[in-house]
Amino acid sequence: MSTMRAVRVHDWGKPPVAEEVSAPEHQEGESLVRIEAAAVGHLDRTVAGGDFGVKPQLPYVGGVEGCGTVVASAALAAGTRVMLRGGGLGLTRDGTWAEYVRLPEKNLVVVPDGMGPALGATYFVPLTTAACALQSIGRLGDWGVPEVESAADEVVIVAGAAGAVGSMVAQLALREGARVLGLVLDKAQADRLPDGVEPLLADAERAATLGKERPATLLVDTLGGQHLSDRMHWVRAGGRAVLIGYVAGEDATLDLPNWLLQDVALLPTNMMRRNREARKYAEELAPLLVSGELTLTVEEFGFDEAATIFDRMATGDLTGRAVLRPPAAPEGAPA
Secondary structure (H helix, E strand, O other): OOEEEEEEEOOOOOOOEEEEEEOOOOOOOEEEEEEEEEEEOHHHHHHHHOOOOOOOOOOEEOOOEEEEEEEEOOOOOOOOEEEEEOOOEOOOEOOOOEOEEEEEHHHEEEOOOOOOHHHHHHOHHHHHHHHHHHHHHOOOOOOOOOOOOOHHHOEEEEEOOOOHHHHHHHHHHHHOOOEEEEEOOOHHHHOOOOOOOEEEOOOHHHHHHHHHHOOEEEEEEOOOOOOHHHHHOOEEEEEEEEEOOOOOOOOOOOOHHHHHHHOOEEEEOOHHHOHHHHHHHHHHHHHHHHHOOOOOOEEEEEHHHHHHHHHHHHHOOOOOEEEEEOOOOOOOOOO
16 A cells, blocks of 8 residues: 555644555564554643654654554564554654554564454553552552551542543552542543442532541542642641642642641652553553453544544543544555
8 A cells, every 4th residue: 555544743732634644664673563443642642732842743643552463574473463652653753543554573562362452552551550650659558658557458549530540540459459539520420430439529628628537548640730739638647649640730839838747748650661560560460451350441533533532631521541443444455
């Protein structure tokens, strides 16, 4: 094929556009993959906004994650279903929002048996981010909070528990025996929480009560924004707050004297430096997604609906994760 359909960003802060572009050809040392599903995440939206530290050359094909089948590779047999991530995808080279992608062979990971393309394109980030936030960073059951001797003694508040990463954090914490409260915006989000998570609709009155009670030993926060410091008040002295995301705002302010008085550690989750840990957690936990012991909600969209995904991310109206599904392969196309 000389051309293919792809979704490209032409201007910073403007919606991506589905269009016809030149198709990549296989080259020695790299693999050619036909995309079955391409993830659309908050990093993609941040990069497309133009304020990220890495700026692709415009126009560029977005997408830092995806799932597809190998067309040509020296490392893997044709037809092998693989996850694609890393190698500059969607950052320093064209990404996964296309029918075909060429990338270094080391950036292919064989998808677990029984895992479909939509899940294969989206599971890695929420699963591994949640595991790192709870275990490597938050040290669930092993932080030294007074009266906490194991994970079963932890009280975990997950801010943004209806989202993909938040839901995974909640599920993994429940598996370890912790009590989990899920902070949500409304009843509709509360109804989407995993079984066993206690819904927490924190209006002003409830938030003030939580600030006095300080029930949590651990806060895992996917929201960020100016109310982050308020939520840290919900954590008892000696506890910690693990920050994963910033969907509610990129800026937060700490009142330093009161923060020191609260004695709550604020810990960042930087997955760009935790690739080895992430791969270990993925290998260990992905079978639980295939078996259904862990669940991840994925919504599917066509290439022409890419801008819709960005709009729904901005309003918090996206359920779980989103993927772009390319058009059906024409007869005779490589697969």
